[in-house]
Amino acid sequence: MTDARLDMALRQLGPEDWSAFEKFAAEFLVVDYPSLRTMASMSGDRGRDGQLYQPNEEQTTFIQYSVTENWAAKITGTIATLKKNFGGTFRLIYATNQKVGPNADNLVAEQRKVGFEVDVRDRSWFVERAHTHEQRTVASNDLARQFVDPLLASAGLAPRVARPLGPAEARVALIHLALDSVDRRDNQGITRSAFEALVRSVMHDTNAGLTMTVDEIITQTVALVPAGDPAQVEAQVRSALARLSKKGPIKQMRGTDEYRLSFQEQERVRNQSAAVLTSEQDLLDELRARISVLDGIDESRAIAAASDLRVAMDTWLLRRGEAFASAVLTGEVTDFDPRTLESLLSPVEGGPSVDALISIVGETLAAPSVATRTYLSNLASAYTLFSFLRQTPDVQKAMLNVFQGGKIWLDTNVLLPLLSERLEENATQRYFTSLIQAARDAGASLYVTDGVIEELLKHISRSLNCARTIPTSWEGAVPYLFGMYAASGRGRSQMVEWLETFRGETYPEDDLALYLEEEHGIIGQDLGAVANEASPELRAAVQEFWVQTHEDRRKQWGHETDQTLVLRLASHDVTSSIGVTQLRGKTPVGPMGFEHWWLTLDRAAFRLSSWLRDRIGEEAAPKSPALNPDFLVELLRLRQVRSSVERELQVPLPTMANYLRFAAIPISVVEVADKERAALIGLDERVIQRRVRQKVDEIRWERGTALIDSVYDR
Incomplete structure (x- = not known):
């Protein structure tokens, strides 16, 4: 199973975090190589961060830990240093937090021709093996707790997602609605699953030391469904609490009316929230890449334009969701003109034109990359469902009247x-x-x-x-x-x-x-x-x-x-x-x-x-x-x-x-x-x-x- 928290933690590491990555990677590698010895020292490591100890033999397998983005230059430089200091042929295990994949194939093939074996262990390698050994699981959790978990609390999550929605509570609710679209079973009613998602969202930060009363949960959920009858919303919340506490994701404190997320649910929410933030970054990278190919756009302008375009896309999805919800509830279908996107864009001098930005939005939403396809689909559904809940708490009834x-x-x-x-x-x-x-x-x-x-x-x-x-x-x-x-x-x-x-x-x-x-x-x-x-x-x-x-x-x-x-x-x-x-x-x-x-x-x-x-x-x-x-x-x-x-x-x-x-x-x-x-x-x-x-x-x-x-x- 992919560990989204570890994936995100590795993405967060910068040059200043080399020591944390070195400790983490060594914990992973020592499972396969018990003779691994760390060689880093104040006097210099002669080109390697670690090596496999073999008594009475020349050292032929070396380890290099690196968080640098320019992995190709780092590998080439490391091999040159090792050749100078140790001579002969050897094997280099290159451990990195970067995503390398098949991009290293040519470099590996070239080095093999001259007798040097290069084994790249990139981000995907670590993520795929996060739970293959108890020691690796502990190392993965430690890194995630240090670099990711603070970002997954409501206060850290809200600023990074659903920016057209003002209140932090609404942003977190949208994320849970998006997560719910991943897990929802086809035979579960939309209203039931939506309120379960809302309840989970208001309880996002709860744990054994931080609980919420029923009244607090009801009050915060009512605020997310402003057009609903408070009594009807309260009934839905109590019903959702009963289902969730019976199934296990939510625990009721014995003898009280206080609730919290179970430990397993906390882990699930953290992992899926990390997946959302990772997908969000993938989408930003995709937009930046599309913008960068335009003539005359430098990297800094591409990054700024991608961020602005991301907000415009969210606003677009929200407005489209509102238009759809209004059509269902009023019976008056309107044409949502794609040109309205133009009013949401504020191009900067020297950046992409409005026409180019509109083209990029169209291409991205209609044909996203494999990495962002599911995320965008779930996000679009979440915005539409959120728009429904703003107007009526009984989404199921509204939807049953459509498309019979x-x-x-x-x-x-x-x-x-x-x-x-x-x-x-x-x-x-x-x-x-x-x-x-x-x-x-x-x-x-x-x-x-x-x-x-x-x-x-x-x-x-x-x-x-x-x-x-x-x-x-x-x-x-x-x-x-x-x-x-x-x-x-x-x-x-x-x-x-x-x-x-x-x-x-x-x-x-x-x-x-x-x-x-x-x-x-x-x-x-x-x-x-x-x-x-x-x-x-x-x-x-x-x-x-x-x-x-x-x-x-x-x-x-x-x-x-x-x-x-x-x-x-x-x-x-x-x-x-x-x-x-x-x-x-x-x-x-x-x-x-x-x-x-x-x-x-x-x-x-x-x-x-x-x-x-x-x-x-x-x-x-x-x-x-x-x-x-x-x-x-x-x-x-x-x-x-x-x-x-x-x-x-x-x-x-x-x-x-x-x-x-x-x-x-x-x-x-x-x-x-x-x-x-x-x-x-x-x-x-x-x-x-x-x-x-x-x-x-x-x-x-x-x-x-x-x-x-x-x-x-x-």
Whole structure:
């Protein structure tokens, strides 16, 4: 089992802590090498901190303990000193608190060629063996108590996490909600587990010498759930205490109403809290690394920008959680505009631009590294759950009213990115593919209308025409599919073959419908007849809304108003929005408890409800059936509806969509991709595609929000 406290302790060690590390490492190594002798002395150690004693033989195995970051130079220098002082060949065991891993392979191989064996024992080596021997366990605990445990108390933990939340108690509560998402079993109610997490958070610092009364626990928990009925919150707290004390994590002091965490629970909380802080540092390092590759950004500015960006990301996740909770409780789904992130950023002179920072946030949240993926997912869930608890203590009841049955109609602007993800070789980057699969795992039924099939086919035809046209002769916006195809680095001549994945020439409608059904479980089912059942007043108002929306868009894009096209597009949106609304009316469940939804990226769809209220009145205006893909992610993540699916088989959900990757590609970027391909002719095709993608990504990062503003050209 990985020891997160030891991992964090080793990360904390600096140059001034060399003695503590030397003592710790020696305790570890002596288990395998009982003859180990420490050689450090005031008069000098001749290049080694320790050696293995072998009577009547030349010393051939030496030990070097080091906390320096530049481990390669240290190893090379140590070998040079040993060669000078001892000659011959030897083995060097290099013990370090740094993470080295396979990065040392080349150095080890080079030294082996000249007769020197180098055995690197890095941070991972120590952490993986922390509990393989009693002596190692004691050494690990001693180091953790000295360098980590003070940071894991509430006073030390709060300043490092959830900075958008003011009170320290709220920050610690968020961490426990995040920890709870790791341990929660699928069959446990969200409200029950949430209150158990809150109780653990207020008791975070308790131990045998520091207990809390029931009244103190209730008072502090009530403060974390301000909108709840105090009596209801008290009941939840008492119930959580009863469960936890029965199961063992919390102990009741005999004959009193005082409680404390059990010793085992204290160890668990400390270890998991250390894991949180370690993941937080990994995330900061990831942001710094992404920022450092930008031109003209030095290390100090990259570190400062990463810290500021981390706070902005937390604020973003909190606001998104608040928006989601509000939607569930009020029944009014809103579109959470990714451009609002811009207002949270305060770039410094000489640092990254706002557009570059927004790009980095999008990339990090949509496709985090392996080290931070689970952490970000749990953190996003914790912010959403925390937002719920601020508004209602009964999260379970609120969530039960959502997504009953799950019948979802997909809009064209959701299916286009789904098709384009066939270009993405890395499965972890396929946001919509993962989302659709997760929805199916949850038992949702997915549908597509005839109108959407028609729009997709017309878009495919326009994409093919664009591929056959030189950029300077193309008029209008670049079709989304062709833009993504060009951005993937592929050549225009192969696009005909790629598009045959979705449809042929003879029966294109049937081919595309069959592809969606076989590949993604999306069934064709028209809503025209259902939509026609709506009142003439509602149909006329919705028709007016969508016609005006499409006319305004064409003017915005600089297109001539093709009234026939506008009416056709509007008709499809009318059918989807009214059709799903009519189905809702046949099966009402609760305030927001509809089983029928319209999954769309179209921001206009989220304005429809308020527009209708102004147009036809509050009572006649239905709530918009539109659902944002990111909200669907939260529904799937929090609802825990996938109880029948084993955890290891569940599709990993992204933290959020990277909207920058779903934005339309301008013709200027297509020209850059064409020129880049032409300049690389003769290289391996994979190399060409990789370099073109890199070039396009650079432009995406530079333009940031300017690209997000674009709308799919359907």
